[in-house]
Amino acid sequence: MGSSALTTRSQVGQRPRRAVLYSHDTFGLGHLRRSRALASALTQSGTVGSAIILTGSPVAGRFTFPAGVDHVRLPGVKKLADGTYISQNSGMDLETTTSLREGLINSTIAHYEPDLLIVDKEPTGFRGEMLPILEKLNAAGRTQIILGLRDVLDKPEVLANEWDRKGAIEATERFYNELWVYGPKSVYDPTKGLPLSQAARDRIVWTGYLRRAIIDPADVPDRPYILVTPGGGGDGEAMVDLVLKAYEQDPTLGPQAVLVYGPFLSGDTRDAFETRVAALGGRVTATGFDSRIEALFAGAQGVICMGGYNTFCEVLSFDQRAVIVPRTKPRLEQWIRANRAEELGLVRNLDEFRDGLTTESMIAAIRGLPHQQRPSQAGADGLLDGLDVVIERAQRLMGAQLSDAAE
Incomplete structure (x- = not known):
C-alpha cells in the first residue's frame, strides 16, 4: 500500500479529505479493530488526510492509532444474557446514555465535516442513534455514506427479523451510497434473506477480507x-x-x-x-x-x-x-x-x-x-484484497486520485 503527502483536495486549495468511522462496540473488540484497520489504510494511502473513529469500546484507549487517526470514546453500554442493554456507567440509565452518545456523534460530525462516513454493521446505529445525523448528511449531500458489513452477520431468518425490527432496511435504502461487504461473495453472502431492493443490491461492493500486518512490533517467545x-x-x-x-x-x-x-x-x-x-x-x-x-x-x-x-x-x-x-x-x-x-x-x-x-x-x-x-x-x-478495494472505492466516490508517487 503506497503512501503520499498529496491531499485529495490539494488541486483546488481546499482542506484535506476527512473520514469518520462509526463503531457502536457494545461488546468485544471486533468493531474497533476493524475500524482501526480501515482508518489506517485510508490515511496511510493518502486517500484522506485524517480520520476519527467513533467507538463505544471501553478499551479503545489501550490501542495505538497511527498518525492522522484519532478516536472519540462514546459512553459505553453492555449487553445482558437476555439480550437487553444497560449502561456501563452505573450512574446513568440507558436513555441518558443513548442521548449522550447521540449528542457526541452529532457534535463530532457537525464540527469535523467528514467527506466519508463508514458505519460499521448497524445501519441505524445503536438504538437508532445514527438516524438524526444520517438525515442531515443525506440532505446536505456532501458526504459519501458507506455501510460496512462483515462477511457473516447471522442466520438469514434471524437477521431479517432483526433488521425489520430496527428499521435497518429502510435506512439502508435511503441513506447509503454503497454497501461494502468485507469478504468475497464466493465465501458467503451476509445479505441473504434481507429484502433489499435491486437498486440497493447494485450498490454492494465485495471487497474481500481486510489483510492485517504487524502494526506494533513485540517480543515473542524464543521457543516454538x-x-x-x-x-x-x-x-x-x-x-x-x-x-x-x-x-x-x-x-x-x-x-x-x-x-x-x-x-x-x-x-x-x-x-x-x-x-x-x-x-x-x-x-x-x-x-x-x-x-x-x-x-x-x-x-x-x-x-x-x-x-x-x-x-x-x-x-x-x-x-x-x-x-x-x-x-x-x-x-x-x-x-x-x-x-x-x-x-x-x-x-x-x-x-x-x-x-x-x-x-x-x-x-x-x-x-x-x-x-x-x-x-x-x-x-x-x-x-485478502479488502483494504485495496476500500481505498479504490473511497477515492472513486470522493473523486480523489492519488499521484503516481503513491502508486
Whole structure:
C-alpha cells in the first residue's frame, strides 16, 4: 500500500479529505479493530488526510492509532444474557446514555465535516442513534455514506427479523451510497434473506477480507509455541478451559501454548485460570491483553482461536494453521464462518455439533495442527484484497486520485 503527502483536495486549495468511522462496540473488540484497520489504510494511502473513529469500546484507549487517526470514546453500554442493554456507567440509565452518545456523534460530525462516513454493521446505529445525523448528511449531500458489513452477520431468518425490527432496511435504502461487504461473495453472502431492493443490491461492493500486518512490533517467545486467543475474551471461557484441560490431561502435549485472555475475560474466572496455568510449569504461559497480538500471530506455529471476523482475517493474513472453536450463542455468525472456511480448506472447525467440545477432541486438534495445510494452500491470498478495494472505492466516490508517487 503506497503512501503520499498529496491531499485529495490539494488541486483546488481546499482542506484535506476527512473520514469518520462509526463503531457502536457494545461488546468485544471486533468493531474497533476493524475500524482501526480501515482508518489506517485510508490515511496511510493518502486517500484522506485524517480520520476519527467513533467507538463505544471501553478499551479503545489501550490501542495505538497511527498518525492522522484519532478516536472519540462514546459512553459505553453492555449487553445482558437476555439480550437487553444497560449502561456501563452505573450512574446513568440507558436513555441518558443513548442521548449522550447521540449528542457526541452529532457534535463530532457537525464540527469535523467528514467527506466519508463508514458505519460499521448497524445501519441505524445503536438504538437508532445514527438516524438524526444520517438525515442531515443525506440532505446536505456532501458526504459519501458507506455501510460496512462483515462477511457473516447471522442466520438469514434471524437477521431479517432483526433488521425489520430496527428499521435497518429502510435506512439502508435511503441513506447509503454503497454497501461494502468485507469478504468475497464466493465465501458467503451476509445479505441473504434481507429484502433489499435491486437498486440497493447494485450498490454492494465485495471487497474481500481486510489483510492485517504487524502494526506494533513485540517480543515473542524464543521457543516454538501455539497461540491461543479467544479474541476479546468476553465469551471465551469455555474455549480457554478446554485448552487448559487438554494440557492438564496429556503431559506430553506440545508445543507450549501462549494464551492471550483478552481484556474482557477477567475477575474470578481469570484468577482460576491463572492458578491452573501456573500449575502447568511453563507449558502454558498467559497474558491478559496485548494490542500487539499481530506479532504473536506471525510467530506462532499454529493457532487455537474463536471465530470472530478479525481473528479470522489474522489467520488468513499470517497464513496460520488454525483450529477455530466458534461460539454458537447468541449468534451463529462464528459457526457459519468457521464451517464455510473448513469447507474451503482454510481452517479446521472444532464443531460442537459434530465433534463435541471434549478434552479428547481438543487434544486431537492440537496434535493435528502441524499436519493441516496452510490457508495459502487453499487460495487464501486471493481473498485478502479488502483494504485495496476500500481505498479504490473511497477515492472513486470522493473523486480523489492519488499521484503516481503513491502508486
